[in-house]
Amino acid sequence: MDNENLNEFVLRINAREKTGRKEEVPEMWKHLGGRGLLARILLDEVPATCDPLGPYNKLIFAPGLLVGHRISSFDRISIGAKSPLTKGVKESNAGGTTGYQIVQLRIKSLIIEDQPLDPKFSILYLSKDMIRFDSYDEIQGKGIYESAKILTQIYGKKVAIALIGPGGEMQLRTAGICNLDKDLVPSRISARGGLGAVMGSKGLRAIIFDSEGCPQPTLADPETFRKTQQHYTSTLLAHPQTNVYREYGTSANVRMVNAFGALPTRNFSSGVFEGVEKISAEEMRKNLIARGEDCKTSHACMPGCVILSSNVYGDENGQSIVSPLEYETIGLLGPNLGVDNLDDIARMNEIINDIGLDTIDVGAALGVAARAGVFEFGDGQKAIQLLEEIRIGTPLGRILGNGAAITGEVYAIQQVPVVKGQAMSAYDPRAIKGTGVTYATSPQGADHTCGLTLRAKIDHLKPEGQVDVSKTVQINMAGYDTIGACIFTVFCVSTIPYVIKDFLNAKYGWWVDEDILQTLGRETLLMEHEFNKLAGFTKADDRLPEYMTLEPIAPHNTVFDVPGDEMDDIFKW
């Protein structure tokens, strides 16, 4: 494989010594990027049994293979480590501008090792000619939004920034790493699995990527690349799903998932929510258009995205509350808490972002807390107060900020919707059983982005066939995460699958076939599975919580009944 013309390198940072050095890309890493490369590096370099918040864990940034060329919606950054939440392999990818800038800097992978003896945080600044540790005094004690504003004043508006908030400083297990979007808002979050806590354990509050002066990366065959890009973009623009994402965003799922009877309601105790119309995409769109001002029904998180699935949600005066307000967040902070007010949900979303946490796991933790009687379902104001407790780090706040699994343990609740310690997204697996198989078996823990099966032509309520459906989608998703593509491109790319090989061959001078996406996906999943095995995971970790096999969910009154031995064979191919 010939990557020589790209001049890529591995950048290794030692957080204890505050030094950095460039290294050649090892041969075995060259054909990988994003999620696949993270899995490879974790297997090669991180002892699987290490303490996730200790010196042997490594925080790794790896752009996908096709990142850096403004292919619409392909500039995603993958961030990974051994997860303090799942205790296994973790990759969490995000949009925004970090992916693009890291490729301009020629960094194939940024690996942050060890941890400082001194508890004081610092800011890591990376440019073409410089690796520097700066003081973090200016942002000490500040939330994500204010920190990002200050940092862009200091470092300029052309840099990309990955930063953690107070949640990451406290090393809460739901802490994420926030990346700037194209409007410099730190809203594109590698949210899942506690990577912000790992960054906190490395003593880093922010990383600045400044690619000023870097020439565009070269392409092996620029002409073919350009033609493929034109073909892809025009197909994407013409695809009917692009229009749905652009006009309604992912919140279009609210009524769809409710129609399937899978909308998590009151701590996953029902699949239908009586207040669904009030929190629907149609209602949100109507409000945003009527409120005007800052409100936007469509918005791009990164330059070059033509899907524009993001939005800006504003209050009654049109002043921005949060951007974006997405389906998973609505699901976990809305029906899951019995809340039917989009303004309350948006405010909760803003606070969780500002602390730098994962809305899914915190939403699930609040659902478990409500079940335990800490507050009443439907009381959005009380939920907001509890979030402020997380910000200031009260004992209850720290429990909630460590996620649903810990909250369930502390309050002795059985009904905790987690797998491998990570909260489920907004699809009840008893009503979408293929997604239940994904939750159970994905090496990442419960995560819809690893293999959502909603569109599969299968009866979602029957156990038969769900393992195969999940396997196919999991392989594809691991492939997309390895090349750096946003999952919302899948509708389009599945109609012109050859563009992936065309792009890769034109960028790298490779000769790969059309099944490259699946080849990369399979390789990635096997590496992730291997890491988890070395970390001590067994079959018992590849199961849904027991109560979901015993307690039926309305309206279909089904339990999760896909046989365990079938799921155990999912990665045998």
Add this chain to the structure above:
Amino acid sequence: MVIFVTLHTVLRDQFPEYVFPMKVSLDEFSTIEVLINTMGILDSQSLIFVVNGINVECNYILKNFDKIDLIPAISGG
């Protein structure tokens, strides 16, 4: 027979004056395909069909008082 139809997202733009669910009268044993043609829905290729909470194909034969959701496909985020 009467079918109760709920349209999602962009499909609603074709029927701006309606309150959902819409009541649609069809001959007995009509399929979803017939329903779509009767309603004049354009672009039915990438729709998901959910009848009484269960996803089905477009050749599904509807029954009196069935509740159907016609959903332009999308996935989460």
